[in-house]
Amino acid sequence: MFTKQHIYKALETITNSVSGKKLIEKSDIKDILISDNDVVISVVIGNPSLQAKKKVEIEIIKAIYKQISDKINVKVNIKAEVKQENNIKEEKLPNIKNIIAIASGKGGVGKSTITTNLAISLVKMGFKVGVLDADVYGPSQHLMLNVENEKPLSTKVNGKSKMKPVENYGVKLLSLGFFTKPNQAVIWRGPMASKALNQLIFDADWGELDFLLIDLPPGTGDIHLSIVQALPVNGVVIVSTPQNIALADAKKGVAMFGQEVINIPVLGIIENMAYFTPKELPNNKYYIFGKEGAKKLAKDINTVFLGEIPLIQSIREASDIGEPVAFQNNSEISEIFNGITKEMVSQLIKRNKNLPPTEVVKITTMSGCK
DSSP states (O other): OOOHHHHHHHHTTOBOTTTOSBSSOGGGEEEEEEETTEEEEEEEESOOSHHHHHHHHHHHHHHHHHHTOTTSEEEEEEEEOOOOOOOSOOOOOTTEEEEEEEEOSSTTSSHHHHHHHHHHHHHHTTOOEEEEEOOTTSOOHHHHTTOTTOOOEEEEETTEEEEEOEEETTEEEEEGGGSSOTTOOOOOOHHHHHHHHHHHHHSBOOOSEEEEEEEOOSSSSHHHHHHHHHSOOOEEEEEEOSSHHHHHHHHHHHHHHHSTTTOOOEEEEEEESOOBOOTTOTTOOBOTTOSSHHHHHHHHTTOOEEEEEOOOHHHHHHHHTTOOGGGSTTOHHHHHHHHHHHHHHHHHHHHHHHSOOOOOOOOSOSTTOO
């Protein structure tokens, strides 16, 4: 008669033909049931492929036949549990007082343009500001801040080599755009992109900052989760156009940050491309993408409407040539951005007063973040 100990000893003889290490550890064996000449073994492995499951099953049966008896009826139940790896390390950035993520559910709503102009408006208010371009697949901040030909320099901090962010208009910037060619596509899986962000965040000498704005990519994916697992984000600003399709995606962005496992407060919503006013008809407003959609969304989800930005050609032109409109003193559009920025800061002050300090998000499974 054989026992569980006989089974464990038999399974210990199975090695991985490539690494030479044990194919399955004792902790991988979740249960062994023995009844007369029958044995049922429940095993958990990290590889979900059918090929991997079959290989483990065959190796278990062979080991038992060889070490104990080939007369035993062996049944193997294999379950795959893939661990979600966070490739951004969790560290503190004590010199950065506030971290705000700028997000949108949909691409093309002007999130990066707004991030740039919010940053410059904060600088004009007297704050020390940095921008992290986390849109690793489509970085654009280096273009909008007119530093596309610059490269971050190396500097020594406490004996360690660090990247020094590129600075223009008083804004410190790090972006993957500094390290790729203009016609080079970034074709990376999530872990590689997270590793690149890891370096931009923690291998950099950001210095003293009142605000670090994070320009997130569209959607709700690996980059968003990596960021909130690495940094204590104080709040998020959602950008959307009034269009129903954009609003539907914006709702998903709001829902992501509102997940129980993430729980980062939404400071407010900004409506971009709210209306169009032609120069020859200055008193007319044409709601090309719909009227007050983001404003209504803010009311529906009980958050603050930070303001609206009209569809103005000069905003696009200024971004294209790297001279953001917020830098233009006393212009109508710069005043709009100043007003929105002041409202954002006001909401942040309320958030910091009424809520506990943000901690990095602890996510062990992805079930709550679909």
